Amino acid sequence: MIDRDQLIGFLHEDAPYGDITSEALVPADLQTRAAIRAKEPCVIAGLEEAAFIFIYLGVAAVAAVEDGAAIPAGTVVMTVEGPARAVLRAERPALNLIGRMSGIATATRAAAESARAANPAARVAPTRKTAPGLRALDKKAAMIGGGEPHRFSLSDMFLIKDNHLALVGIEEAVRRAKAYSRYHRIEVEAESADDAVRAARAGADIVLLDNMTPAGVAEALDALRAAGLRDRVTIEVSGRVTAETVPAYAGAGADIISMGALTHTVRNIDVGLDIT
The missing domain is CATH 3.90.1170.20 (Quinolinate phosphoribosyl transferase, N-terminal domain)
Structure with missing residues (x-):
């Protein structure tokens, strides 16, 4: 609108x-x-x-x-x-x-066509790295291009990132989020395969694999499958993703590939x- x-x-x-x-x-x-x-x-x-x-x-x-x-x-x-x-x-x-x-x-x-060519289920999304005051327009433009809307603001859902986890552990962070509201999805950032499993096991809806290589993403997905948790969570990949690396991340099995470069560059x- x-x-x-x-x-x-x-x-x-x-x-x-x-x-x-x-x-x-x-x-x-x-x-x-x-x-x-x-x-x-x-x-x-x-x-x-x-x-x-x-x-x-x-x-x-x-x-x-x-x-x-x-x-x-x-x-x-x-x-x-x-x-x-x-x-x-x-x-x-x-x-x-x-x-x-x-x-x-x-x-x-x-980017969206490149991702789908490698994995028809993969989607591309812009992040909140938008020009101040232009977020709605930047997000709309990305959606016109075929991207997912992603988060519009910190009010949309729980986004438990590394700085939160430095203060509160994964399990406790998810527990507190669930106690705060049952109406919002919970996303937890993970920097390793072990953290991805912990986040999924704690009850996260989305696991954000941050700054991982495509091989690291594949490893995390393998760990989630081995734990019987892969189908419980949406896997988002973020962090220094470029147009050139989108196919590799999609091919590794990511559900959503979020790209700050779509709006910040x-x-x-x-x-x-x-x-x-």
Whole structure:
């Protein structure tokens, strides 16, 4: 769902006291048409948000493709028509959104397809390593690209990580989480096969294998099978996962491969707006 206030805030951020260049050069009553094109192949995303920005300023905006479409370079993704000053004021915030969200969607689509090729059951997910204030948009872009939504916040579920375990042991941590709430799933980070078995045996719903090699993940899964615990838990792999290593982690048997790089190292897709 679009956060209208956030998108309006992007307009105010870019022109807090007006667009003085357009106001000086462009007549107030001048009408114009423009087209937004993707300058490179991508999975397009952010069109819904971009259209809202134009429409909010009184510009008609029509998407030429749907969010999630894989398009070649040169594709017109949106046409706009209305007051020239408003088109120019909306241009940069709209292009920033399309470029960033399309970059995330494109990277996620590639990673998800790579994971499924190695293991049809494997899924890819973004993490909470998002730009402050942009988490909802970053997560939406990843979902458009075919990723799982993963956690949106620390309020969604119990996430028992290494720093928690430095203070409270695995078994006690899981016990306290269950006592706190029965309505939230429990995920426990494990850095070894033994810890994975302990977490599963204690009652974790998800075991997070952190910073393990694909061989280490396979070893942990073997240990869980030997203990008769594999089918009780979802296995998530995280930590320095790259596009190149996704197939190996999927092939090792991970259920979910979470990748901070999908959102913390975004390469924007090049998109441009041209007056027609």
